[in-house]
Structure formats: C-alpha cells, structure tokens
Amino acid sequence: MNEQLALNKINQAMQQLQQGKPAVARDGLLRVLKAYPDSAEVNFLLGLALVQLSQGKAALAHFNRAIALQPDLAEAYVNRGILLKNQQQLPQALRDFERAIALRPGMAEAYSNRGNVQVLLDQRAAAHDSFVTALHLDPHNSDAMVNLAALLAENGEYEAAQALLDKVLARFPDDVLARYDLSWLLLLQGDYARGWQYYEARKLDPQLCQRSGLQRFARPEWQGESLEGKTLLLHQEQGLGDTIQMLRYLPLLQQRGARLILLLKPPLQELARQMASGLQVFTRREQLPAFDLHCPMMSLPLRFATTLDNIPAADAYLTVTAEQRQIWAGRLAARQRPRIGLAWSGLAQHLNDRQRSLQLAQLRRLLQLDTEFHSLQREYREETALVTAAGIIDHAAGLNTLEDTAGLITQMDLVISVDTSVAHLAGALGKACWLLLPFNPDFRWGLGRSDSPWYASMQLFRQQAAGEWLPVLDEVARQAARQLAVADGAADSVVAGQHF
Known part of the structure; x- marks a missing residue:
C-alpha cells in the first residue's frame, strides 16, 4: 500500500468514526496497519474505533502502542485516560490527563476529563478548578459545562446546574449527556412531565446503554399505542x-x-x-x-405519563408466598423484642456507592437499642464475625434470591436501609422502611420531603451536608428509641409492628 492510498484510508476512517461507523473504520485501519505497523496515528485511530466497539482491552493496547511510538501525542493520553477511568483505574487515568495537559496546556478536553477523575477520587475542589479552566480555554465546551453542572448538582446547587445544562442544550439541542443529566435534575425536583421525556436520552449513548444493561431488539419499541392482543x-x-x-x-x-x-x-x-x-x-x-x-x-x-400525583400502587404491590413466610417464621427464634432489619451497604461497584453506603461502625448508637437487629444483606464489606459481634443476626446464607429476602422482611417490624434494592423491596411489600439518603440523592427520592410518593410505608432521613451521616443516624436512633418507649408495655402492638 503506497503512502497516498494509506492517507486516503486514514481520512476515510476519521470520517467513518465521526459518522458512527466504527466497524468499517476498524477494518480499513487494520489494512493500513499491516503496511505501516509503526504509525502512531493509525494505532491511535484504531484505538478510537475499538472503544466505540466496546473492545476496551484491544483499544488500550493500541493507545499504548501509539504513545510508545509518539510520546508527545496528547490526544492518545486523553483517550487512554478516558478508557482507564471507565475501567476504574483512576490514578492511572489522572496521570494520563496530567501528561496531556503538560504537553498541550491549552487543551480544554484534557482539563475536563481530569475533572471527571478528580470527582471520582473525591477531589471536588480540584475538579471544580479543572472544569472552570476548561471553560476558560473553550467557553463553548459542552463536555466541560455538563461535567461542571454534575458537580454543582452534587453540591446541591441545582439552579446553577440546570442553567448550565440549558445553556448547552440551547447551543447543542441534541447533546445526549446534557439531556440525560437534565432529566435527573428535573425528576429530582419533581418535574416528571419533562423529566421522563429527557430521560429517554439514555438510549442514545453507547456508554450509558452499556452501564445500565440496556438491550436492543429488532422488534419495535412500545410507544404507548394499543396493546390489545399484543x-x-x-x-x-x-x-x-x-x-x-x-x-x-x-x-x-x-x-x-x-x-x-x-x-x-x-x-x-x-x-x-x-x-x-x-x-x-x-x-x-x-x-x-x-x-x-x-x-x-x-x-x-x-x-403511563407518570407524575407525582398519579404514581400507581404506592401502598404495596408485591406479595410473599405463605411458604416463604412459614420458612422464615420457622428460622427465627420466638419473638421477644421488636425486630429491625438492616441494610447498611450496597454493591461497591455502584457509581454512587461512596456517597450512599455506611460502615458497620457508624451504626454503633443505633445498635445500642433494646431490639433485635437482623441483617438483610447477602454480602458484607466486613468479616461476618464483626457483624455478629456487633449484635446483628446474620442471614446471608439463606438469602439466595430476592424472594428469600422478601420473606425475611415480612418478619421484621421495621427496615432501616441505605439506598439499595432492600429499601425498594421493603417499600413494595408495604413494610415500614426508614431510608437513609445522601446529601445528593437519587432522583426518585426528590428533595426536602420526608415521605416517598413511590412507597407509602417509607420515611426518608436525609443528610443535611455531604458526607455527614452522624446527624442522620442520631435522628434515626432517637426516633427508634421514642417508638420503642411508646411501645413499652404494649407487647401485642410491638409484635404487630404497629409503632413503626
């Protein structure tokens, strides 16, 4: 392959990547690579194509090769950094963005992506500076505006965040991430009519689809038309x-x-x-x-055009079989005191886990109450021995399915949970549930209110400052102690869970 033909293939590949045709671009670039294996540009572009094809391992190899061949290729550091960030290799990603900035101090994209990693590393002040610098270099950089808006929202500055997203969409009305992030803000603030519409943007971004497990099918998607006989x-x-x-x-x-x-x-x-x-x-x-x-x-x-005023089945809509109830009634000792089910941490892989989950030691005051505590978790961050030593009864071995967890929940008088599936399960069963929420909660829990329109049996306890769990847990312990005091001397009511 002569140089002119190779150049034509490279230009075609760049256009194909912009047109969303990564497979075609990859095939052409592989042919060029056979003739020019030491081309940093070809390796870099091939890495971009493979990223779009969700072939991260192969993409990383080509970014590495491009950097080895041309150590001053700032774009390669940025894209490798993005890939490493998505693989949760945050320190390595940060180093790549720092290197790109050192090579090209005017590269707004590098600052914006550095800010993303700094957020994940809990370096929020530094992240804010990175986003602001990116916008100083490129005032119309939509990625930097979207990223800064997300950071402002985390800090509870919702109006400022929405203003930035509105600015992006005024200039780029089809910006998928801006539409998606705006959906969260709208839903969080109770504007369901607009929020659910914007939430559809998640279907248009490959990374959002991959992260959420959204699948594609050849048959049409239902848009609300008649379902009779379908x-x-x-x-x-x-x-x-x-x-x-x-x-x-x-x-x-x-x-x-x-x-x-x-x-x-x-x-x-x-x-x-x-x-x-x-x-x-x-x-x-x-x-x-x-x-x-x-x-x-x-x-x-x-x-279903769902708004805050017409959410269906807020009281309860899940049931547990009589068999499951009997199984758990048989496993638990005779009830002597009220039973509280606990879920203090979720999956560590969850994007917001550092904000939503607790450490066992933080439950210390709550665990001093004169009641039975039962774990509703299948997995622990701590050793099981530490859980049981804290006075929590372990049931992990018996929780193989959510049906098992639901059966155990029916035997509780109250569930206290962070924002995990356990809380949803308790609410769907109509079980009294106290939900512990971080300062910037998931959109479905709204702002300010202590009840949930999605689950009538749920009470919300909110952080008033980011990361400050102690006041929340103190309030939970106070309210639980108050309920127990009211129930003292009324054993029948306690057994029925009437005081929670």
Missing part, C-alpha cells in the same frame, strides 16, 4: 431496585390487554412471577419466545 417484552435495565420499582406497572399493562414477557436477572425471577397471572419470565435472551413489541422497564413511567 405480546409485550419488558426487559430489565439498571439495578435490582430500579426493576422492583417498575414492577408496579405490570397489572396496568395487563389491563390494556397485553400478554407480558419479562426478561429479568435471576434474583428477581420468582418474585416477579407472583405479580400477576399469565406472566412469562425469562433470565436469558436466547430463551425468549416471539413478541410484538418491547419496552425497557425504566421507560414505563413515561409511557
């Missing part, structure tokens, strides 16, 4: 809690005449089957029968 596939996206929250819509879909097929992760399978008769529930895509339409479960609020 078979509708509902498929899970995001976490277990999100899916539990959306199960409330199943009876409404059946009322519209739909035959329902559900594609869910295994822990949810049996619990979902109890929602309504005639459901077909599958855990693997290749098992699916034929269907007419499909719908991601987090799009159901939009399809």
Whole structure:
C-alpha cells in the first residue's frame, strides 16, 4: 500500500468514526496497519474505533502502542485516560490527563476529563478548578459545562446546574449527556412531565446503554399505542431496585390487554412471577419466545405519563408466598423484642456507592437499642464475625434470591436501609422502611420531603451536608428509641409492628 492510498484510508476512517461507523473504520485501519505497523496515528485511530466497539482491552493496547511510538501525542493520553477511568483505574487515568495537559496546556478536553477523575477520587475542589479552566480555554465546551453542572448538582446547587445544562442544550439541542443529566435534575425536583421525556436520552449513548444493561431488539419499541392482543417484552435495565420499582406497572399493562414477557436477572425471577397471572419470565435472551413489541422497564413511567400525583400502587404491590413466610417464621427464634432489619451497604461497584453506603461502625448508637437487629444483606464489606459481634443476626446464607429476602422482611417490624434494592423491596411489600439518603440523592427520592410518593410505608432521613451521616443516624436512633418507649408495655402492638 503506497503512502497516498494509506492517507486516503486514514481520512476515510476519521470520517467513518465521526459518522458512527466504527466497524468499517476498524477494518480499513487494520489494512493500513499491516503496511505501516509503526504509525502512531493509525494505532491511535484504531484505538478510537475499538472503544466505540466496546473492545476496551484491544483499544488500550493500541493507545499504548501509539504513545510508545509518539510520546508527545496528547490526544492518545486523553483517550487512554478516558478508557482507564471507565475501567476504574483512576490514578492511572489522572496521570494520563496530567501528561496531556503538560504537553498541550491549552487543551480544554484534557482539563475536563481530569475533572471527571478528580470527582471520582473525591477531589471536588480540584475538579471544580479543572472544569472552570476548561471553560476558560473553550467557553463553548459542552463536555466541560455538563461535567461542571454534575458537580454543582452534587453540591446541591441545582439552579446553577440546570442553567448550565440549558445553556448547552440551547447551543447543542441534541447533546445526549446534557439531556440525560437534565432529566435527573428535573425528576429530582419533581418535574416528571419533562423529566421522563429527557430521560429517554439514555438510549442514545453507547456508554450509558452499556452501564445500565440496556438491550436492543429488532422488534419495535412500545410507544404507548394499543396493546390489545399484543405480546409485550419488558426487559430489565439498571439495578435490582430500579426493576422492583417498575414492577408496579405490570397489572396496568395487563389491563390494556397485553400478554407480558419479562426478561429479568435471576434474583428477581420468582418474585416477579407472583405479580400477576399469565406472566412469562425469562433470565436469558436466547430463551425468549416471539413478541410484538418491547419496552425497557425504566421507560414505563413515561409511557403511563407518570407524575407525582398519579404514581400507581404506592401502598404495596408485591406479595410473599405463605411458604416463604412459614420458612422464615420457622428460622427465627420466638419473638421477644421488636425486630429491625438492616441494610447498611450496597454493591461497591455502584457509581454512587461512596456517597450512599455506611460502615458497620457508624451504626454503633443505633445498635445500642433494646431490639433485635437482623441483617438483610447477602454480602458484607466486613468479616461476618464483626457483624455478629456487633449484635446483628446474620442471614446471608439463606438469602439466595430476592424472594428469600422478601420473606425475611415480612418478619421484621421495621427496615432501616441505605439506598439499595432492600429499601425498594421493603417499600413494595408495604413494610415500614426508614431510608437513609445522601446529601445528593437519587432522583426518585426528590428533595426536602420526608415521605416517598413511590412507597407509602417509607420515611426518608436525609443528610443535611455531604458526607455527614452522624446527624442522620442520631435522628434515626432517637426516633427508634421514642417508638420503642411508646411501645413499652404494649407487647401485642410491638409484635404487630404497629409503632413503626
């Protein structure tokens, strides 16, 4: 391959990447690479194509090769840094962005991406400076504006955050990340009519789709049209809690005449089957029968025009079989004191885990109450011996599915949980639940209020400053102690859980 032909192929590949045709670009670049294996530019572009194709390991190898061949290629450091950040290799990613800035001090993209990593490393003041510098260098840099808006929202500066996102969308109305982030702000502030519309932007970004597990299907997506005589596939996206929250819509879909097929992760399978008769529930895509339409479960609020005033089934919509109740009633010792179920941490891989989860030691004051504490967690950050030594009864070995967890929850008088699937499960069962929320909560919990329109049995306890759990836990302990004092001498009421 002569140089002119190679140059033409490279230019074509650059256009194809801009047009969203990474597979075509990759194939052309691989042919050029055979003739010019020591081209830093070809290796770099090939890395970009592979990133778009979600082939991170191969992309990293080509970025490494490009940097080895041309150590001053700032763009390669930036894109390798982004890849490393997405792989949770944060210190390495930060070094790459610092190197890019040293090579090209005027590169706004490098500052903006450095700020993203600094946020994840809890270096928020430094992140703020990085975003501001990026905007000083490029006042119309939409990525920097979106990133700064996210940081402002974390700090509770919601009006300023929304103003930035509005500015981005005024100039770039199709900016997917700006639309998606705006959806969170709108939903958080209770503007469901606009929020659910903007929330659809998640379907347009490959990384958001990959992160949430959003799947593609050849059949059309349901847009709200008649379902009479139609078979509708509902498929899970995001976490277990999100899916539990959306199960409330199943009876409404059946009322519209739909035959329902559900594609869910295994822990949810049996619990979902109890929602309504005639459901077909599958855990693997290749098992699916034929269907007419499909719908991601987090799009159901939009399809039903859900607002704060018409959320369906806020009281309770999940049930537990008599068998499960009997199993857990038999496993637990005779009730002598009120029972409180605890979930103090979620999956460490969750993007917001550092803000939402607690350490066992932080529960110290709560655990001093004269009550039984039962763990509702399947996994612990701590050694099991530390959990039991703290006075919490361990049930992890018996919690193989969410149906098991639901059965245990029915035996509790109160559930106290951070923002995990356990809280959603308790709320969906109609069990009294005290939810502990970080300063910048997930959008579904709104702002300011101590109740939840999604779950009538839930009470919300909020941080008043970022990272400050002690006042929250003190208030929870005070209220629990007060309820126990009221219940003292009324054993029958305590057993029935009437005072929580």
